[in-house]
Amino acid sequence: MLETKNLGKTYPTGDEALRDVSVTIDGREFVAMIGPSGAGKSTFVRCINRLTEPTAGSVRLDGKELTSLNEDDLRDARRNIGMVFQEYNLVERLTVMENVLSGRLGYVSNWAALRRNFPPEDVERAYELLDLVGLDGMEDKRVDELSGGQRQRVGIARAVVQEPKILLADEPTSSLDPETSRDVMELLTDIAEDRDVPVLINIHEVDLAEAYADRILGLHAGELVFDGPACDLTGESKGVIYRGEEAPESAATDPDWLSGPDEESSARNGSDVDPDRLPAED
């Protein structure tokens, strides 16, 4: 279970990108975070694995606080968090299989990693995932020979081979054409269901979020202004999320509407983490 409490991020420039965002994600939920450009969607997703350091609040994964972990413990904790990136973050000159297996780097010794010596069960798992993402038979192709959609499938297989407790995706469809975007959303839905792992994505295309996600989180100017099932996302709620309109009066009694930040945030200093240190991005 992922739990953020009063999560906040103020960048060194003074931009307050997130304020008091409290969210719980559990089970095999497929959750989509939407909001206008600059609302803080990427910042939220990246604060969970501390690719961006939060400056207030807490992030717990299965009860373990992540914001206070030292570098070694953070590296271990990140094995439990799969991450899919907008621009794939693959190693272009390596093969599909090598990229997928890089998702297991956090589990093997440095020596084995250097020699790319992965246990047979990891290789078997990687083949199984290539099959799942529709890249069966493409294991020896270099990534720079693949289309965008195929690359994103490699990125997803690499994240899932980690056997994460949660899968995060930072705008996974924004570099893809509409049809490929739908394929990727379907794949993420299947993964949430079949692998019993919650998926949290941030996404610009509201229609895709509504079509595939179980639950929508709406951010406006760094604040969570909607949290509810996709079927409850009305024109009014979109006005609140995208134009900062006032929530309707019924919001006070409706659990899908959030009344605004809670007062108990605690300030904490931090700096951005070098993304190169994340094993999945190597």
Ligand SMILES: Nc1ncnc2c1ncn2[C@@H]1O[C@H](COP(=O)(O)OP(=O)(O)OP(=O)(O)O)[C@@H](O)[C@H]1O
């Ligand atoms: N590295 C940074 N340094 C300073 N400010 C930043 C940094 N990254 C993001 N911001 C600011 O934080 C706010 C939230 O940005 P973020 O990228 O999280 O929003 P977003 O909702 O993901 O936007 P988009 O949909 O355009 O990607 C914006 O005001 C942005 O300018």
